[in-house]
Amino acid sequence: MRILPFAISAILTGGLVFALNKQWGSIPPMGKFLSPQQGFWQNAEPANKSFDADLKFPDLKGKAEVYFDDRLVPHVFAEKDEDLYFIQGYLHAKFRLFQIDLQTKAAAGRASEIAGPKAINFDKEQRRLGMLFAAENAMKEIEKDEQSKSLFTAYTNGINAYIGSMKEADMPIEYKLLNLKPEKWSNLRTALLLKMMAKMLSSGTESDLAMTNAKAMFMPDELKNLYPQVPDSLVPIVPKGTAFVQPGIKPIPPASADSIYLSRKDIATAREIDKPDPGNGSNNWVVAGSKTQSGAPILCNDPHLELSLPSIWYEMQLVTPTSNVYGVSLPGSPFVIIGFNDSIAWGVTNSQRDVKDYYEIKFKDKSKKEYWFNGAWTNSTQRVEEIKVKGGKTVYDTVAYTVFGPVMYDENFQGAANEGKGRNLAVRWTAHDPSNEGMAVYHLNRAKNYDEYVNAIKDFTCPGQNFVFASKSGDIAIWQQGRFPARWDRQGLYIMPGEDSSYMWQGFIPQTENPHAKNPERGFLQSANQRPADSTYPYFIPGSYITARGITIENRLAAMSGITVNDMMALHGNYFNTLAEDARTVLLKYTKETELNVDEKKYLEVFRNWDLQASPDSKGQTVYSLWRFALEDTIWGDDFAGMPNKDDWPETQTLFEYMLRDSAMKFADDIRTPARETLYDMVTGAFKKAAGQLNAREKEGLEWYKFNQPGVYHIMDKSKKDLLPFARAGLHVGGWGDIVNAVKGSHGPSWRMIVQMSSPTEAYGVYPGGQSGNPGSRFYDNYLDQWVQGKYNKLWFMRDGDRTDKNVKWVMKFKGE
Amino acid sequence: MKFLTAIILTALLSFISGLFLPWWGIAIVALAIAAMIHQKPGKAFLAGFLGVFLLWAGLAWWIDMKNNSVLSHKVAALLPLGGNSFAIIAVTGFIGGLVGGLAALSGSFLRASKTN
Numbered sequence: 001m002r003i004l005p006f007a008i009s010a011i012l013t014g015g016l017v018f019a020l021n022k023q024w025g026s027i028p029p030m031g032k033f034l035s036p037q038q039g040f041w042q043n044a045e046p047a048n049k050s051f052d053a054d055l056k057f058p059d060l061k062g063k064a065e066v067y068f069d070d071r072l073v074p075h076v077f078a079e080k081d082e083d084l085y086f087i088q089g090y091l092h093a094k095f096r097l098f099q100i101d102l103q104t105k106a107a108a109g110r111a112s113e114i115a116g117p118k119a120i121n122f123d124k125e126q127r128r129l130g131m132l133f134a135a136e137n138a139m140k141e142i143e144k145d146e147q148s149k150s151l152f153t154a155y156t157n158g159i160n161a162y163i164g165s166m167k168e169a170d171m172p173i174e175y176k177l178l179n180l181k182p183e184k185w186s187n188l189r190t191a192l193l194l195k196m197m198a199k200m201l202s203s204g205t206e207s208d209l210a211m212t213n214a215k216a217m218f219m220p221d222e223l224k225n226l227y228p229q230v231p232d233s234l235v236p237i238v239p240k241g242t243a244f245v246q247p248g249i250k251p252i253p254p255a256s257a258d259s260i261y262l263s264r265k266d267i268a269t270a271r272e273i274d275k276p277d278p279g280n281g282s283n284n285w286v287v288a289g290s291k292t293q294s295g296a297p298i299l300c301n302d303p304h305l306e307l308s309l310p311s312i313w314y315e316m317q318l319v320t321p322t323s324n325v326y327g328v329s330l331p332g333s334p335f336v337i338i339g340f341n342d343s344i345a346w347g348v349t350n351s352q353r354d355v356k357d358y359y360e361i362k363f364k365d366k367s368k369k370e371y372w373f374n375g376a377w378t379n380s381t382q383r384v385e386e387i388k389v390k391g392g393k394t395v396y397d398t399v400a401y402t403v404f405g406p407v408m409y410d411e412n413f414q415g416a417a418n419e420g421k422g423r424n425l426a427v428r429w430t431a432h433d434p435s436n437e438g439m440a441v442y443h444l445n446r447a448k449n450y451d452e453y454v455n456a457i458k459d460f461t462c463p464g465q466n467f468v469f470a471s472k473s474g475d476i477a478i479w480q481q482g483r484f485p486a487r488w489d490r491q492g493l494y495i496m497p498g499e500d501s502s503y504m505w506q507g508f509i510p511q512t513e514n515p516h517a518k519n520p521e522r523g524f525l526q527s528a529n530q531r532p533a534d535s536t537y538p539y540f541i542p543g544s545y546i547t548a549r550g551i552t553i554e555n556r557l558a559a560m561s562g563i564t565v566n567d568m569m570a571l572h573g574n575y576f577n578t579l580a581e582d583a584r585t586v587l588l589k590y591t592k593e594t595e596l597n598v599d600e601k602k603y604l605e606v607f608r609n610w611d612l613q614a615s616p617d618s619k620g621q622t623v624y625s626l627w628r629f630a631l632e633d634t635i636w637g638d639d640f641a642g643m644p645n646k647d648d649w650p651e652t653q654t655l656f657e658y659m660l661r662d663s664a665m666k667f668a669d670d671i672r673t674p675a676r677e678t679l680y681d682m683v684t685g686a687f688k689k690a691a692g693q694l695n696a697r698e699k700e701g702l703e704w705y706k707f708n709q710p711g712v713y714h715i716m717d718k719s720k721k722d723l724l725p726f727a728r729a730g731l732h733v734g735g736w737g738d739i740v741n742a743v744k745g746s747h748g749p750s751w752r753m754i755v756q757m758s759s760p761t762e763a764y765g766v767y768p769g770g771q772s773g774n775p776g777s778r779f780y781d782n783y784l785d786q787w788v789q790g791k792y793n794k795l796w797f798m799r800d801g802d803r804t805d806k807n808v809k810w811v812m813k814f815k816g817e
Numbered sequence: 818m819k820f821l822t823a824i825i826l827t828a829l830l831s832f833i834s835g836l837f838l839p840w841w842g843i844a845i846v847a848l849a850i851a852a853m854i855h856q857k858p859g860k861a862f863l864a865g866f867l868g869v870f871l872l873w874a875g876l877a878w879w880i881d882m883k884n885n886s887v888l889s890h891k892v893a894a895l896l897p898l899g900g901n902s903f904a905i906i907a908v909t910g911f912i913g914g915l916v917g918g919l920a921a922l923s924g925s926f927l928r929a930s931k932t933n
Contacts, residue, residue, distance in 0.1 A: 005858070006926035013848070013919040017841045020912065031916065034909045036876035037835035040892055041909070046883035173888075177895075725894035776888030 043173040043776040051810035060816035068810040072771040075317040075798040082154040085334040089158025096331040098174040107196035127385040128408040135191040155334040159185035193332030198431040202463035204276035206354040209268040210648035237532040247538040248510040253488040254502035269422035270409035282349035284468040285526035296758040297470040301347025302749035311769030325445040343448040345755040351464035352543040359498030361424040368400040435461040466527035479516040487540040548738035573790040574740040590683035600691040616705035616734040631686035764792035827868025844920040851924030865921020866914040874910025
């Protein structure tokens with residue numbers, strides 16, 4: 001009677017296997033996951049792993065080799081462009097597959113497929129913003145041109161070649177943790193990656209919803225003080241005094257602008273769910289040979305983005321018989337985005353220009369099939385978005401498209417706001433317009449001089465960037481390039497009426513009139529997200545500008561001569577707090593020292609004697625920061641009760657400039673109290689509050705890095721708590737968003753590059769991560785410590801004759817048949 | 818002798834199955850070995866358990882050593898194992914072993930019920 005014991009044990013065995021093969025909640029199938037031959041152990045890369053390979057793919061047209069140096073940077077040598085980008089795709093997939101998959105799914109509003117129901121509203125907002133719509137338009141443009149289509153398709157084929165050849169055991173660990181499989185790539189997904197960058201850099205540079213609320217709360221002259229267009233201390237990108245040509249287009253405000261637009265007091269009901277980090281920005285600068293020790297120009301760039309593991313950047317070199325470029329690429333897209341070639345170097349910072357506006361739509365009825373436009377009911381286009389949800393039912397969301405663009409917010413969706421009846425808001429965003437930024441970058445990769453650089457970038461429309469430039473022949477230049485709407489004064493600051501065409505954009509600023517400069521007398525140019533020009537520029541150009549870093553960089557560069565690469569490294573690491581220099585004067589002035597107790601006086605002395613450096617161990621920076629947070633809370637908190645999101649409050653820059661200008665500043669008064677407070681009350685009160693916080697943290701130490709908490713987290717870990725073993729937290733770095741060394745929490749210089757245009761080119765770079773996206777690889781985060789210490793890697797610009805150089809550690813050979 | 822043979826064969830064939838089959842191939846192997854090498858159920862279970870335990874823990878340990886414990890340390894921190902590499906190797910062996918043991922147990926009854 002052994003049948004019964006057999007049945008029982010067999011059922012137990014089967015049950016156990018079943019349980020270990022199934023995902024329970026967030027726990028992956030443990031049998032699969034722990035299997036040494038299939039599971040996570042297969043991602044534990046041997047320290048002495050060889051990356052040599054001999055690969056054959058029918059898509060390849062010729063032979064190609066990839067030479068890896070000891071930092072796992074691939075130097076790709078191909079005979080043809082198509083093969084070059086095929087291999088770039090292959091490498092992006094081999095080393096960063098999960099990253100490109102996750103990022104483009106999020107961009108497309110497909111996060112719910114991975115994260116479940118909690119991501120539904122995020123996905124809805126992505127779809128309604130028209131991310132997929134924008135990508136589809138971009139893809140049409142990409143595939144319109146023969147050359148463009150073949151290059152992008154080669155890139156896609158390369159990624160799919162890797163995915164196709166990958167065994168299940170070789171899948172990245174994140175797939176094993178999530179119990180998911182990677183999805184095939186397409187040109188659309190490349191377009192989505194490019195639109196992800198467009199959103200990151202040009203979707204939060206307007207604050208139309210918040211400003212509409214501010215308009216409801218304040219008088220026009222108050223608004224001008226709270227949100228000035230041109231800060232007092234602005235150091236513009238285009239040197240002051242540069243003459244601008246007469247504007248090629250002069251937009252005219254509609255007759256109704258004063259009555260139904262500027263004076264209207266309705267609040268914006270909607271609120272964005274996912275607004276890009278206001279700190280997204282960067283520094284770049286270039287110094288001419290007249291100011292350098294070597295006599296050759298030096299170009300520098302450090303883009304500021306969310307710091308993640310793996311990094312948003314992937315370092316590589318791309319070589320064909322007719323082109324040779326080195327720099328960082330964006331996994332998910334072909335080409336080198338920031339870098340240098342034989343003749344030129346370039347870098348980018350975000351223009352911060354406002355290229356997104358909202359228009360209020362009047363629908364005929366709930367079906368949203370018709371809207372009122374130019375005196376008649378006009379048909380909208382209906383787009384049904386299908387949102388698949390992990391562990392839940394598919395959600396359907398109907399979005400109406402109008403002549404302006406998609407109606408992002410309507411009575412079915414108000415974003416993060418859950419207030420009853422909401423306004424219907426259509427969004428007009430330049431990212432929706434057809435363009436091919438990729439090919440602009442392709443040409444920039446091959447540009448040999450100033451004219452070719454200008455020609456290459458003139459088709460780069462969104463997101464607008466400040467392209468800094470240097471050439472071996474000695475030219476330096478900067479160009480704020482993008483497609484920017486020509487606005488009448490204050491057009492687009494607030495939600496605009498959308499019932500006729502009178503508030504639509506009347507045209508774009510002619511490309512040649514974009515702010516730019518070339519070979520200035522003073523021998524340097526810089527951009528750090530500040531307003532590109534002073535008020536003499538003949539257009540209304542709102543944006544989310546950051547002023548302080550540009551001031552610091554300008555002052556440093558103006559004072560320097562005989563500049564070396566080491567000087568530039570020092571400038572990248574500069575912790576000087578320009579804003580605090582002015583702020584300190586005004587803060588000390590308004591502190592009623594007689595009202596302070598012993599502890600508080602102690603902290604005041606720390607602040608008074610502070611060297612104005614936001615260095616990691618600085619206590620002065622901590623005192624200053626807590627004080628200004630408290631001051632902003634107390635000065636604005638009462639007046640902005642209707643706008644609870646602090647990101648929408650006036651800039652710190654604005655506050656201190658206002659206080660410097662006006663000692664009787666009315667906002668000092670707390671409107672919630674019967675008494676009339678003054679700046680003395682506010683500043684002293686804020687200081688006492690900060691002192692209390694400092695006291696409470698005295699034991700752990702008041703060093704700035706403990707408050708800034710710099711860290712780099714896994715791309716899947718938005719909460720910064722769930723995947724800590726894959727992160728690197730508690731980094732000993734200082735900084736802040738308005739400091740040149742702009743490290744702020746998990747945000748900061750995602751790549752630091754210095755290129756001296758000597759012969760041969762001398763280039764240095766570092767990013768806080770590693771070339772491999774595999775947490776089990778020794779190349780996952782091996783550059784991080786150097787980045788923390790302000791050290792750089794020397795970039796190896798390989799040439800044909802270097803193929804047998806001893807610096808080559810591994811070789812991948814590719815051929816077609 | 819049978820005991821030792823069962824352990825070694827279970828380990829070896831499980832390894833080979835891992836080259837072609839998903840992870841649960843170890844169950845098929847352990848069951849088959851126990852059906853062919855007749856032992857008392859308790860011993861069969863132990864042989865199946867040890868065979869897969871030694872294979873899985875052994876492979877994991879070997880991989881871990883070449884990897885300098887970089888990943889095991891992280892995964893052991895993700896799971897409630899306090900970041901202990903040794904613990905995750907042990908758990909790996911244990912889970913595999915449990916499956917192998919139960920499958921072998923079943924196999925031993927199969928053999929017995931055949932002769933009945």
